[in-house]
Amino acid sequence: MLPSPQVLAKQLPEHALAKINIDYQTFTLSNGLTTIVHTDRSVPNIYVGVWYKVGSKNEPEGKTGFAHLFEHLMFQSTIHRDGEYFVPFNKAGAVAMNGTTNLDRTNYYQTVPSNAIDLALWMESDRMGYLGRSITQELLDEQRAVVQNEKRQGQLRPGSQIYEHFLKTFYPKGHPYDHTTIGSMEDLNNASLDDVKQWFNDAYGATNAVLVLSGDIDVATAKEKVAHYFSDVPAGKPMDKITQWIPELSHNKQEIVYDKVANISLSRVWALPNSSAKDTVLMNLVADTLAGGKNTPLYDVLVDEKQLATEVWANVDANDVSSTFSLDVTLKPNVDPEEVNRIIAQTLQTFFKKGPKTEQLEAINLGAEVSLLRSMESNQDVGAQLITGLVHHNDPLFVNKQRQWIGSADSDDVRTVAKKWLDKPYYEIRMLPEPTTQVAEASVDRSKMPQVGKFNGKITMPPIHQMVLDNGMKVVVAERHNLPLVDVSMQFDTGSLADKFYAPGTAEQAFSMLTMGTDEYNMNELSKKLDSLAVTIHGTAGKQRSGVNWSSLASNLDDAFALAAEVIRHPSYPQVELDKVISNIDSSYDNYELEPLRSARDVYGKAIWGGNHPFGHIVTRTEAKQINRDTIKRFHEHELAPNNATLYLVGDITLPQATKLANKYFGNWDKRTPSVLPEITAAQGQVGKVILVDAPGAVQSSISVGHTVAAFEQDKAAIQTLMDSALGRGFNSRLNMNLREDKGWAYGFSGRVNNTPTGPRVFTASGTVQTDKTAAAMSEIKREISEFIGQRPQTEAELARDKSSIVHSIPQGFTNNDAYLQSMINSDYYQQPYTRVEGAAERLADATLTQTRDLAKATYKPDELTWVIVGDLSKVEAEVRALKLGPVEVWDVYGNKLR
Template sequence: MRFAKTLTAVAVATVLLGGCQATANTSKAAAAQQQTVQQNLPDVSIPYETFKLDNGLTVVVHTDRKAPIVAVNVWYGVGSKDESEGQTGFAHLFEHLMFNGTENYDDEYFGPFERAGATDQNGTTNSDRTNYFQNVPTPALDMALWMESDRMGHLLGAVTQEKLDEQRGVVQNEKRQGESQPYGRVFGFLAEQTFPEGHPYSWSVIGSMEDLNAASLDDVHQWFNDYYGTANAVVVLAGDIDVETAKEKMNHFFGHIDAGKPLQKMKSWIAKRDGEKRASMEDNVPVPRIYKLWNTAEMGTEDGEYLSLLTDILAGGKNSRLYQRLVYDEQIASSVSGFQYARQLAGQFFVIADAKPGVDLRDIEAIIDEEMARLIAEGPTQEELNRVRFSSVAGFVRGVERIGGFGGKSDVLAAGQVYHNDPGYYEKTMAILKGATPEKIRQAAERWLSDGAFVLDVNPQPRYTTIEAQADRSGVPPVGDLPTLDLPELSSFTLSNGLEVHLATRSDVPTVQMNLVFDSGYASDVDAKIGTASFAMSMLREGTPSRPALELSRELETIGTNLFTSASLDTSNIRMDSLTTNLDQSLDIMADLIQNAAFDQEEIERKRGIWLETIKKEKASPQSQAFRILPSIMFPEDHPYNAPFTGSGTEASINSLERADLVNYRDTWLRPDIARLVVVGDTTEAELKPLLEKYLASWEAPASAAPEKVFAGVTAPTQPRVFLIDQPGTPQSTIIAGQFAPSGKADNAEVVDVMNTIIGGSFTSRLNMNLREDKGWSYGARSVWFDAEAQGLLLALAPVQTDKTAESIQEILKEFNGYIGDEPATAEELEKVKSNKTARLPGAYETKGALLGAVVDMLEKEKDMAWLESFGQRVNAMELDTIQATAQDVLTPNALTWVIVGDLSQIEEKVRELNLGEVTKLDADGNVL
């Protein structure tokens, strides 16, 4: 287990003295420094109780009553490491099969959960475990436990050859989709090359195509019988639940299920390497990249934690040594990163860097080696250790605000139990972090990273018994009455400079989040150089005269504050997440950025180089490439939305940017009179307003009139159009079908949202059920409604296997035409969406970030908290004929604009034979060929 980054840090002076006396004093200073660190790292407590059913099922319970929701997190101690050569990919394939119905509920498993308003629902597989998790409203807990126990104890009768074939195809498309991305084949290759033959980590989690094709129904049934017994599972219940209730319910639903057979499990196989090994591979990638890695200590060891801290120091963010050398000073790399890949049998230490054009990877490797050698010889500084340690613990603290999902409390407890037989193992990790010293980290680096680079236990099983089945398996238990949504009150006030402020007080954890929203965004680039808004907002984070870029980044890390500046289509944003104790200092920094951004020329040039590399990477990714080109096809040249939806601009526009352009953007668009500050967190108006006045009163609007975005009218196409973009050799085609739709401010916006959810906006929507579940041609297909301010778009998106491109287009058309024709939305479909959108409300605003985003959107629509709280009532009031009429009014399947990215040598002829409309071939920049 590794804590993520960020937490409050205490500035500690480093005293450098000379002579014998200096050694003693320095030692005392270091000891005092370490004690200060230990005193200031927060104590994180996740109270829990553990019990075991008579059949061996381990249950962990954490009570958290802040919201009427329960996280149900089921972990099985089986992953790809439990496979054998020739049968790879079974663990992941079975994860998919577990969502396809059981003997008592032979249907898609997402259905009841969607109706119940489940959130954070998913299933994942890694090398060491498989998990299934979801958050459900408290009244839906019986339903969730019935469903999870049904697939744990009543699955095999529903796993048919047809389902196996279907999900095999879905997994293979997932594999194709992953491998078609830039660098998508790398980690499978690294696994083969860095572990010896037969090592459980020498194959990828997703497995090989050959093994997936060879998997028989008997093989799959045997896999379930071998690994999915109760003695190999852990269920964590976190949230609105207590132990006594949990015992009754777990016995009721799970007590009759068999324990499964005794298992033999390997404990450790590190496979530390000697000497250096090199390999090279070619792929469809935008820039050269180097991976340098070492086989290291396994998960749960002190060395594993020390090495994780070391990766942050070496290559984790702007203040890391390699970022400063490679990206900032030498400017020979556009990105650099590193991580300690912690797994049960072994770990791996990765360093990854992307070269800038014309740079030899050996030059980058030489600097990696220099900095690694320096760390092995001297160790990190105390300041570096303090910084990454605080950052790591802060991320952990923020994660456990949630009861479910990745990094939430149930996830932490489940990982501790499965990986270490201790739900509270996170406390041991915290103790290791607190006890870490620069010398301990240096010694760990010397043990594991001095050599072996790639430049890629038996205990008898207790006798378990079962009880007579108690749960009624004739149907899924109904969900009880849902609680009424009760959100914090929103107080509003105006600062002396005219800035509008809205505050929702929530004090569950001591943090404050805020978003300063400007009415600008990409759309303000009209008559300017496209990409200006995004580039200028990004430059705000690159320092002020009193806070150069690296010092700014270091200061934010030291106080555990996250601060992001960005632009979207219609708005520009400054978002900040601060610990309450450091809000004063955090506001000081934010105000400095708003008013005094340096726009230093050297920083501009450094960012320009990285920015151009980002555009190159966007063009190499099929979906982002399509989103770059689609706006120029849909919108007239003078429309503010006629620019890449990525916001990055073009090479020409970014190359032409001058410092004056960025200053002009700041002075024109970042004004308090066209801004709104929304705050959610552990503060009150009485506390917050004086702080805001202290730091923002001097930020005043210019005397000139506030700028406005001018939106030209659009004319919807009356005929279909097809645009083809060639990506030779790609195993998938990316299909996008677009049309105009209402804006997010339309009176019927919520109806449009529900209408879209049925056709393509959920897992069980028509498009996904067709192309993924029925046909097995795609890993996932969907439709997205971009509810932009001036003009909305509705897009169908489907990455599909190359040989099914034309057929997939026909299926998309069939679904759209049927939806407005002889197969309109049904009462059952509408009821499912209503159930999902209303039942998920109790948990929808569990985190401050979720509430903040909802309030920002609400205020953009000129609504209040009562409107937000009454959302469920409005959805439940929707009638079927309204949904059907809206579909007929909005959807135009006979005038769609198609953008298809793929290997044209394989797909062009068949696409043309469809006779959809005029076909135009475009290059990577959208120019007509």
């Protein structure tokens, strides 16, 4: 009988195992270069390796592939040396010369005869210190082409693009690992000589590098020679980095991709902690004992027993920011992937309960020890082990921690860590063979587009009935019996305009805190009750109207009404929840002050309406802190009243049913006397002025421009919509097409008149533009508005285009109860019939070009525009002032004039 691995391990000579503890010393030059030295005189050679702590994870957006590009550039000539890097080393008898790049680092190495150590150090220090000055446009173009051909060659292999797809979909956008090391063709094409040189100067200095010398050299000699060759190397900049970001999945994510492959393959991936964690090391034992070949459960059942797969393997990819555990299966032809998935799930559950066999772990440990022991024969292996430990774990002998964790792990340890990381949602990508297809002979006339058929879209509001309860609450019901669902909204004629009688923010908190607890239920209890019925309730405050919305299955409507009545009539407004709101006020205002671009809307409101107007007042930090529970309760007591409310219902319900529910839960709600909301008075703002707010360092400027316009007229609503659409409301509008599509200065720019039922309104055009185009964009905006009412008015083609788009899209918006509900609420708000939307298409179709042009002339006032620009004033102020669009003032984020 053969001895067990455990017995074999005990039989290894003690002096042999002891050699695994490698002797080394480190030292650091004043420029930040760290050097590791391991002395071994048994062979007259020295392994020289340089690890740069620079990988694809350090590449900013738009510069992917830079680290790998430099892996190639580093082997080219410098100002001190012509020709390829390898030639002098080949002459000296060096071996194993290469460089590699991965997500976390870039490394370069060679093993040289002892007598060539000066050559190696001169060469490494020369490219570390001087390559940046040596890169020419010709050299960049040459190596860029090499890298791109490497990328193309890699894409020839079937299934090669699955890894790039995995990185993009597994890692959140912005994660350091969300792109491939080789980068994108676009970014490589866009890499300028200046970009590349700057990247080198920042990244490849001594402070980001670690040097290892392993072999026939002592520490004293190493210190002398390293100082001689590397002391003048620039330090560079320490690389900013994310140290840990483990992707989290709340549920399994599954994808299917197609490629030129013969068989279906499944790949499951789970996120792990970063590579310095003990769990990641132990997960290697999970990989080896779960699917590491013969006599592992997944291999045995899928390959040998059921013969469903040709290959099964598991792997741990250990990285600095986060690691992964992957399970890959290549299926035999005609095998059902779902059957394989069921077996994987069953096998995993068994593994979580039983773990691997002890003899498997002993064999793995013994094999690792012997493999490590054999590596001690190579100066290259020893040097690579030391420098890898230091770069990735800040411990040159990290291997000893790994040995201790692996050597002491038993079956329970392995099954426990497996369950911890694998018994959770995973990412699965399934690669399928491309289907065999055949294109038929064309019979389509491609010479012209087909005409759109006759439009038959029509909106018909469901039957609507209403009544009024004795306490004054109006009940409005729209019957839609297609599904057993009911959507409900209780609207109150109150809002933030009533804050003047209480405190700033009172209305907002009074409605948003309704579901934070009631007289009968605390917040958690209420949440559970709502979840048990699949009911959602939320309150929202507007300026003049506010509402509480809920929805429910028709069968649960009574219970939903009971909870909604409890929320609306008996909120407890717990002090502990309000305290959370108050405690966040300072940080909210701190962030507001630190990010001036957030002030654009508030400052614009003050500029248009004036600081004393309710629409223009910017609430200060001190005012925001005036909110208190007594004020909120008083608002609730006075403003939320049945005689101030309308209950709207849409869905599988009738008026008698709705009346019964309304009476049952709101009928005994006593009338009250709510506050009379103040009228919307005329604006008192800064007509014709340019207001600047400084946002130092901003790469874009926020532009808000406009003026007040006359009160809303229902008969002109359709005409106004078409007028707005041509100038700024639609994607194809003049403002957007100019600044986004033609100039490329903005992601989007829009303009429209904001409607309210009563009082003056505001025309506003707004968006953000790149900083260096701020003044030019302002000129374009002013020109577009001026020409729209002057020499280049709206055209018949624009009118026809927008009519067609809007009319044809209206029915698409009425697909659910909520659409009908909001239409009813909006019509009522504007004191129009509930069915007004039914005639929208006709009103739009009837609008004429003369009407839209006349309304435009009466609406837009290019000489009365008020501008608010939030941007980096050091870069934009002079040019903006030079436009002479009006008196210029500089305000702070609260609308206080600074100069």
